[in-house]
Amino acid sequence: MPETTFLDATELVLNMGPQHPSTHGVLRVVLKLDGEKVLGTDCVIGYLHRGLEKVAENRTWVQFNPYVDRLDYVAAVSNSLAYCLAVEKLLNVEAPPRAQAVRVILTELNRIGSHLLWLGTHALDIGAITPVFYCFREREESIKILEKYCGARLTTHAFRIGGLPAEPYDGFQKDVLAFCEMFLPKVDEYEELLTNNRIWIGRLQNVGVLTAGECKEYGVTGPMLRAAGVKWDIRKALPYSGYDKYDFEIPTRTNGDTYDRYLVRIQEMRQSARIARQAAESLPDGPIMAKVSKVVKPPVGEAYVSIEAPKGELGFYVVSDGSAQPYRVRVRPPSFVNLQALDRMVRGALIADVVAVIGTLDIVLGEVDR
Amino acid sequence: MMPALLKKILLGDLWEGLRVTFRNQNPKYIYTEQYPSQRPVVPERYRGAPRLRTDPATGKTLCNGCGACALACPEDLIVVGSERNPETKKKELVTYTFDLSRCMFCGLCQEACPTDAIVLTQGFELAMYSREGQIWDRQRLEEGLKPTVYKC
Numbered sequence: 001m002p003e004t005t006f007l008d009a010t011e012l013v014l015n016m017g018p019q020h021p022s023t024h025g026v027l028r029v030v031l032k033l034d035g036e037k038v039l040g041t042d043c044v045i046g047y048l049h050r051g052l053e054k055v056a057e058n059r060t061w062v063q064f065n066p067y068v069d070r071l072d073y074v075a076a077v078s079n080s081l082a083y084c085l086a087v088e089k090l091l092n093v094e095a096p097p098r099a100q101a102v103r104v105i106l107t108e109l110n111r112i113g114s115h116l117l118w119l120g121t122h123a124l125d126i127g128a129i130t131p132v133f134y135c136f137r138e139r140e141e142s143i144k145i146l147e148k149y150c151g152a153r154l155t156t157h158a159f160r161i162g163g164l165p166a167e168p169y170d171g172f173q174k175d176v177l178a179f180c181e182m183f184l185p186k187v188d189e190y191e192e193l194l195t196n197n198r199i200w201i202g203r204l205q206n207v208g209v210l211t212a213g214e215c216k217e218y219g220v221t222g223p224m225l226r227a228a229g230v231k232w233d234i235r236k237a238l239p240y241s242g243y244d245k246y247d248f249e250i251p252t253r254t255n256g257d258t259y260d261r262y263l264v265r266i267q268e269m270r271q272s273a274r275i276a277r278q279a280a281e282s283l284p285d286g287p288i289m290a291k292v293s294k295v296v297k298p299p300v301g302e303a304y305v306s307i308e309a310p311k312g313e314l315g316f317y318v319v320s321d322g323s324a325q326p327y328r329v330r331v332r333p334p335s336f337v338n339l340q341a342l343d344r345m346v347r348g349a350l351i352a353d354v355v356a357v358i359g360t361l362d363i364v365l366g367e368v369d370r
Numbered sequence: 371m372m373p374a375l376l377k378k379i380l381l382g383d384l385w386e387g388l389r390v391t392f393r394n395q396n397p398k399y400i401y402t403e404q405y406p407s408q409r410p411v412v413p414e415r416y417r418g419a420p421r422l423r424t425d426p427a428t429g430k431t432l433c434n435g436c437g438a439c440a441l442a443c444p445e446d447l448i449v450v451g452s453e454r455n456p457e458t459k460k461k462e463l464v465t466y467t468f469d470l471s472r473c474m475f476c477g478l479c480q481e482a483c484p485t486d487a488i489v490l491t492q493g494f495e496l497a498m499y500s501r502e503g504q505i506w507d508r509q510r511l512e513e514g515l516k517p518t519v520y521k522c
Contacts, residue, residue, distance in 0.1 A: 062442075062478070063442070063443075063478065066474055067444070130387075134390075134394070137401060147412075147413050150415070151413065151416050151417040151490075152417055152475060155475075157477060169414075192386055192387060193390050193391075194387070196387075197384065197387055198378075
């Protein structure tokens, strides 16, 4: 191989991350560049690996519950819901209707919070500084309800196997309804700021296009799949926790580019507020816990439950050997799977588009690395 | 076609966004908290600094030394030392340590407690100068967290 000099070097390898502000955590992307054009990428993950799946094997079923909040820490409630549903399936119990309704409310509020954080940071990556302040202002309101109910803001430990840890506090319904009332005009405000903005459109349209076929090949789920035109939402397709009782739509778009994903997520926030309002209005009375013994010992067997987390399909595959500790807990995180499509989306694009695409993937590294 | 073009030339889309910005200039939309002088009120259920409750009338601890909290703790950070009283033949609490540096405030200990002795209180100012300071003994836990007073 002839010795290469600086002058005939046409390919440049550049490390983006692990400490890059727009990689949303500790993701390292090795970029192969020709000038400013991206020839290929290589994601290096694992900087946040904590071995959570192994941790599960050394904890009891109940004790592992707070750990799942640390997967996708901006939507901890969804993780807790998926884990609890999986263990409940093993135990063959179902949470009572009141618990299910409260679960739906909290999950939807958390989805709004997660999407707001995404919108704020994504806009920040693109260069729009203002939306992040407005997004965090409203996110604070949704977090306040979670905090009042669960006692924590982010790592909520919101649900227990079989139901809820506590009755909703006095005025819970009123708070949720007030939030939904307040929130919808605010979404219009974000849209006013961004949707027609020429810089926003210029930076996002036809960037990181992923067609429906490619999405299916990569196993991409969530808003990214819906932006490509596939009407797939687990809340509708495989209803859990009483989602079939609520009236909502699945927003879809057709182009599958970054701009469409933005519009889909904006619409999803509206739908989430709609679901939360319906659930709060029709909150049934009754017990909040199903009959589950204090030491959870599921019978020998395995179960897989997937739910629609804010980022896509979040699945928990749990195996029990009949003891109080899980034999195996496997997480199917949406961020991890969606990240695989990064290379396909940015190949041939410019380096500035990589930032936009990582933003639109809506990844959380806690979930990617586990 | 024409109004759209005119709107584009006159930067209509940008003014639309700026309108939102100016609408939010109103001083009543200030959300900054003046932290040390103005403490936030955390909700009742907030899981913060742990406390080992004592009976307010007698000053005796409510803990019966059963160790359910230590068993429930996922991080295994509670150590309960108890002794059997030779007179009453009952278990009595001697030592109790709570390692806050490893605590993730999940609240499983307070749920497991049969006498509601260990509780996670609303105290949230848990910064310490040393790692050893995070390991609270029985006396510290019974006193609870005292809010820091700043000279303003």
